[in-house]
Amino acid sequence: MGSTDFKTELTALLPRLRRFALAKVGDPAAADDLVQAACERAWRARDKWVPGTRMDSWMFTIMQNLHIDEIRAASARGINEGSEALELVEDHQWSRRVEAGVALDQVVRIMRQLPESMREVLALVPIEGLSYQEAAAVLGVPVGTVMSRLARARAELMRRLQPDAGAAGWATT
Amino acid sequence: MNMQTPSDEILMAYADGALSGAEAAEVRDAAARDPAVAARIEMFRASGRLLRGAFEPVLHQPVPQNLQDAVAALGAPVPGRQGRHLLAGPRHRPRSRMWAQALAASVALVLALAAGWRLGPGRGEPAVPGTLMAAAAALPAPLTAALDRLPSGEVAQVRVGLHTVGVLPLASYDAHGSVCREFELTAAAGAGDRSLRGVVCRGGGRWLLRALAEPAAPAAAEAGDGYLPASGGGELAPLLGLAQPLSPAEERQRLAKGWR
Structure with missing residues (x-):
């Protein structure tokens, strides 16, 4: 695959990468920064990309590793996630855009309360449509781990979205 | 009948259509017996619909110019x-x-x-x-x-x-x-x-x-x-x-x- 084709395919994937990143990171500006950093890393590693295989999973893996690197780099500097150095510029444009979809805003807010390990599986499986096996490959964990995290994440999300879910029978085990 | 309630992972996989025929049949039976199991399956289905639906608009947002x-x-x-x-x-x-x-x-x-x-x-x-x-x-x-x-x-x-x-x-x-x-x-x-x-x-x-x-x-x-x-x-x-x-x-x- 030539560089042009690679870039074309990557560009076409941007909306999905942004969606994945938003679900995973929970912050629009940080999500776009993650997408950009991942595209840069993917470009440097474009020789390793096998044409014909799924670029989405490949990019998700890069974003996964990149985010882990960032968190590690931040903790090595003694900066915790959410500290000033990692505060990213607020994207007012985005805020206006999501006003059109209150549901997205609400879901993102609730997902932000969940641990990243839960957000990741939510981002990969129900949102991006990967199978449990594909998600396991991206995350580098066993399929069983993906399934248990995902089941817990979905139950927790629904519980927080619907405080009275118990009445509807959703909270019963 | 003293059948064990299927685990959350199994119920979720059933809701996602990821179970084989035999496994799926077992879950269907369990759901028919126990309304709580049926509700749990519906919760997993609803969570999938909700997440897909909520994040769908992101695909239609213009990609920021700087990106x-x-x-x-x-x-x-x-x-x-x-x-x-x-x-x-x-x-x-x-x-x-x-x-x-x-x-x-x-x-x-x-x-x-x-x-x-x-x-x-x-x-x-x-x-x-x-x-x-x-x-x-x-x-x-x-x-x-x-x-x-x-x-x-x-x-x-x-x-x-x-x-x-x-x-x-x-x-x-x-x-x-x-x-x-x-x-x-x-x-x-x-x-x-x-x-x-x-x-x-x-x-x-x-x-x-x-x-x-x-x-x-x-x-x-x-x-x-x-x-x-x-x-x-x-x-x-x-x-x-x-x-x-x-x-x-x-x-x-x-x-x-x-x-x-």
């Missing part, structure tokens, strides 16, 4: 190369005051890390002091806030990560209707005489870093390798093709209008 630009620019020559040549020349005299090379380690590195990009002229090249680096990168919020509110010539101390830096906008420029600003960053007292020169431009409603110049170390300048510091007023902006500084009145107007 599109960054991807389009992949593989393009690093602007820093050009900057090096532009910086080299007889009209740039070495500055007499000491430029600490460790500056990069304090201010620049923190900024670079915070903004998510690497410091340096380009892949595989040694970082040469005095090079320009450019990236359509987002800056830390305290810095952009200072650039928002300060008129040129006024300095403010802001915290960027663990460091306090002085931000001094030097001049504002019109860039095809948008605004760019050249500024100086100075590490706080005690960190020595360290500073950085940068240019930000307005894009997508925020300040994006277009260039950051790390002044050359005295050793490099003395070695006569041509990589001399960007010094003097408004040196960086012209290198980026920004010719016309805004007058103080024009700048005040732009500032009042949120730099639109």
